[in-house]
Amino acid sequence: MPNPPPDLQTLREFSAAIGADPLIIQAAGGNTSVKEGAVMWIKASGKLLADARAKDIFVPVDLPAIQTAIAEHHPRADQPAEFALAGSLQPSIETSLHAVFSQRIVVHVHCVNTLAIVIRPDAQAILVDRLQGFDWAFVPYVKPGAQLAALVAKALGSKTNVMLLGNHGLIVAAETVQAAQALLTRTIAALQAPARALRAPDPVALDGYATPDFISLPGDHPAHQVALSDDLTAAAGAGSLYPDHVIFLGIGVTLLAPGETVSLAAARRKAAGLTPPLLLLVPGAGALMRADATPGALALARCLGDVLLRLPLGVAVQTLTPEQNGDLLNWDAEKYRQALNAG
Numbered sequence: 001m002p003n004p005p006p007d008l009q010t011l012r013e014f015s016a017a018i019g020a021d022p023l024i025i026q027a028a029g030g031n032t033s034v035k036e037g038a039v040m041w042i043k044a045s046g047k048l049l050a051d052a053r054a055k056d057i058f059v060p061v062d063l064p065a066i067q068t069a070i071a072e073h074h075p076r077a078d079q080p081a082e083f084a085l086a087g088s089l090q091p092s093i094e095t096s097l098h099a100v101f102s103q104r105i106v107v108h109v110h111c112v113n114t115l116a117i118v119i120r121p122d123a124q125a126i127l128v129d130r131l132q133g134f135d136w137a138f139v140p141y142v143k144p145g146a147q148l149a150a151l152v153a154k155a156l157g158s159k160t161n162v163m164l165l166g167n168h169g170l171i172v173a174a175e176t177v178q179a180a181q182a183l184l185t186r187t188i189a190a191l192q193a194p195a196r197a198l199r200a201p202d203p204v205a206l207d208g209y210a211t212p213d214f215i216s217l218p219g220d221h222p223a224h225q226v227a228l229s230d231d232l233t234a235a236a237g238a239g240s241l242y243p244d245h246v247i248f249l250g251i252g253v254t255l256l257a258p259g260e261t262v263s264l265a266a267a268r269r270k271a272a273g274l275t276p277p278l279l280l281l282v283p284g285a286g287a288l289m290r291a292d293a294t295p296g297a298l299a300l301a302r303c304l305g306d307v308l309l310r311l312p313l314g315v316a317v318q319t320l321t322p323e324q325n326g327d328l329l330n331w332d333a334e335k336y337r338q339a340l341n342a343g
C-alpha cells in the first residue's frame with residue numbers, strides 16, 4: 001500500500017461534509033481525489049462520500065498508467081479496477097475524469113444548482129453570463145468514463161479549474177483541499193438559482209392511487225413539486241436528465257394518466273421497453289415511490305425535485321437519448337454500482 005499523502009485526512013473531512021449535503025451530492029454519486037507523485041487516491045465505486053470520515057473509501061491508483069490509457073483511447077481506461085494499487089475496493093468509474101487534471105485535488109459533484117443549468121440546451125450561454133472571472137470550460141454530454149475524460153482533457157486550458165459537464169455535473173480542481181473547497185463554494189454561488197415556492201401535495205388524491213407497493217412520499221419531499229407544476233411535470237416526463245437518475249431511478253419518470261392505476265402504468269412502461277417504475281408522478285397531486293425503494297433511489301427522487309425547482313418557468317430541457325440511457329444501464333461498471341446500491 002503506498003503511503004497516503006498528508007492531506008488525505010483533510011480531503012476525507014471535506015468529502016464527508018459535501019457528501020452530507022443533498023444539494024451537492026446524492027447517494028453514491030460524486031467523487032474526490034488527491035494526487036501524490038505517481039499515485040492518485042480516489043473515492044471507491046459505490047461508496048458514499050458522506051462516509052469518507054468514518055470509513056476507508058479511498059483507493060490508490062497508478063496515475064501515469066491510467067493517463068496513458070486515456071491518451072491512447074485504450075479500452076483499459078474504462079476498467080479503473082485494473083489500475084488499483086492496493087486493497088479490495090474498486091476505484092470510482094469516474095477515475096479517468098480525475099486523472100486528466102494536472103491539479104492535485106479534484107472534486108466532482110452533481111450539484112443541483114449546476115444540474116438546473118446543464119440540463120438546458122442553452123446551458124453554455126447561461127454559463128458565459130454566470131461564470132465571468134472563472135477559468136472554466138464546458139463539455140456536452142457523453143457517457144461518464146474514459147470517453148468523457150478524453151473530451152474534458154481536450155477542453156482543458158492551462159489554467160482551467162472549473163469544468164461543467166452537460167447533463168451531468170461540475171468538476172473543480174486545485175492544488176490544496178482548502179483551495180478546492182473555496183473554489184467549489186464560489187462556483188456554486190455563481191450558479192445558484194432561487195428555488196420556486198413550494199406547493200402543497202394533495203394527500204387525498206395521492207391515497208386514491210397508492211398501493212401497498214407504491215406509497216406517498218412525505219409531504220415536504222421535493223419530488224412532489226415535480227408533479228405540482230405543469231412545466232416541471234413536462235420536463236421530468238420528457239426523459240432522463242442526468243446519469244445517476246438512470247442508475248438509481250431508472251429511465252425517466254412515470255406520469256400517471258387520470259384514473260390510471262399503478263399496475264397499468266407499470267405495464268405501459270414494460271410494453272415500451274423501459275425499466276420498472278420507481279417514482280410515479282400524479283400530475284396535480286404529488287409523487288408516489290416504490291415502498292421498498294433503496295436510499296439511493298430516494299436520494300435521486302429528492303434530487304429531481306431539487307433540480308427542477310431551480311428551473312426558470314417555461315425553459316426547455318435536454319434529455320438523454322434512448323441510446324444514452326441504454327449505454328448507462330448496460331455498462332458493467334455501472335452494474336457493479338447498482339448492485340452495491342441494491343445492497
Ligand SMILES: [Zn+2]
Nearest residue numbers: 030094144169
Ligand atoms: Zn458524475
